Ligand code: 3BY
């Protein structure tokens with residue numbers, strides 16, 4: 001039996017059938033969970049936050065990934081830093097989880113004190129010959145891609161992060177996410193494995209039955225459709241959407257806004273995909289009526305009709321629209337629990353109640369995130385049942401899941417599993 005603990009991780013990987021969801025053990029087992037952390041969260045580039053999480057010098061926020069704790073902060077020179085949250089004396093945690101404002105990083109245990117650039121500046125009772133210069137906080141390798149912070153905890157970080165950078169810098173520039181404001185943030189703990197969270201987000205097969213709010217603005221067209229099984233009316237609508245998508249993409253590109261689909265998902269280390277999606281109805285934003293929620297547009301945007309610049313990674317999804325952006329980060333907590341942290345971004349000078357209504361801004365994705373959490377929990381519960389066997393992905397609507405599962409298997413093997 002594939003779920004028996006005696007069966008090796010390699011055996012589970014070998015058992016995966018192309019075009020099918022994964023064997024149960026790959027979602028449920030503790031040893032697989034530990035391997036996933038090592039491979040996908042400590043060896044690959046992961047999305048952990050934003051420059052605008054720490055807008056002012058001294059702002060700091062803690063991001064915990066299993067036993068690893070990171071501090072994202074802005075130093076006195078306005079530079080972003082990411083350091084390990086481990087004191088160089090006897091290892092105490094320095095900052096507690098959450099966000100704070102600090103003038104220096106002071107360890108609560110014996111008050112070793114670090115400057116915001118990570119250098120140790122004060123270590124009482126250590127004697128004159130103690131060399132503080134080799135006890136800076138450990139720096140973490142990070143990239144800010146248009147204001148989105150990616151870190152890699154490996155000594156040998158995948159070089160193809162450059163492909164993500166090259167693909168996204170122009171796409172993100174007009175939104176100036178670096179200088180945006182986090183208008184709202186929620187943490188949802190989904191009762192399921194992180195791969196189910198990612199799979200759920202990579203298809204919209206479930207959208208029409210489960211996301212009434214999102215479906216007002218979201219058009220599920222790039223996920224493919226089966227022309228033969230559609231009713232004539234649905235087929236006509238799908239054809240209209242494709243025609244509109246093609247026309248808009250061409251027009252946006254002609255206006256200088258990169259929009260075409262970029263898929264960086266096969267035989268790669270850094271898994272991402274981006275495209276500018278069309279927005280249904282009023283066409284402006286992912287709100288209840290598809291009109292903009294903020295009258296002050298993001299960054300240097302002057303138009304509300306530039307659709308939804310979508311970016312997916314292996315632990316994130318993001319939607320950048322004219323008036324606001326929604327960004328979600330996924331951190332596994334245990335085989336059966338996953339943190340989904342969602343943030344809504346607006347122009348840094350946008351004022352709540354004046355330029356935007358918080359309820360209008362956040363409604364669609366608050367509901368969608370709750371609905372998705374419910375779906376992931378259902379899916380995980382069924383996978384724990386001995387009746388579960390891997391099921392077939394729709395080749396029309398779930399192609400991106402097959403790619404994700406295939407990438408997952410490839411990367412596990414590349415790491416010796
Ligand atoms: O359903 C979801 O959560 C995402 C967002 C839009 C469609 N789907 C891929």
Ligand code: FES
Pocket residue numbers: 087088089090091092107108109110111112
């Ligand atoms: Fe931090 Fe001692 S452990 S000062």
Ligand code: FE
Pocket residue numbers: 200201206207211368372
């Ligand atoms: Fe969903």
